[in-house]
Amino acid sequence: MKKSDREIIFYTNQILNIINNTYQVFIAYRNRGILYFRGKNYKKAIDDFTSAIERSSTKRCYEYRSHSLTPRGYKIIRAKVFFLRGLAYIKIKKLDKGIDDLNKALDLDSKVIEENKFELSILPWEMIGIIRSFFDI
Secondary structure (H helix, E strand, O other), X not given: OOHHHHHHHHHHHHHHHOOOOHHHHHHHXXXXXXXXXXXXXXXXXXXXXXXXXXXXOOHHHHHHOOOOOOXXXXXXXXXXXXXXXXXXXXXXXXXXXXXHHHHHHHHHOOOHHHHOHHHHHHOOHHHHHHHHHHHOO
């Protein structure tokens, strides 16, 4: 079994077994979504990123966050989830949803695209050019 498969099982168990800590479930969905994203399973990544976003938008999730995580840090984490979900949507040819998510990511953190340029490399060059011109990066 590959390391990524073991990690997916680990995060799945966290999602199933953590009951009271919404923030930990948010992080587990985000981490499993990233694994699916890296494995090019974009539909599963979108599902997990959506679950993470749903949980992260609750007051309870924010209250359970690590005390070392500032409100700005929390926004940065949420921005990256929107950013990655946006790229996943673009990869499955749902451009409108992808652009919407990239906009939401930028609303949370104006530097999210610039700081995660490496992730753009999964897209065709033409698409990268469109994103760069559309978002002025």
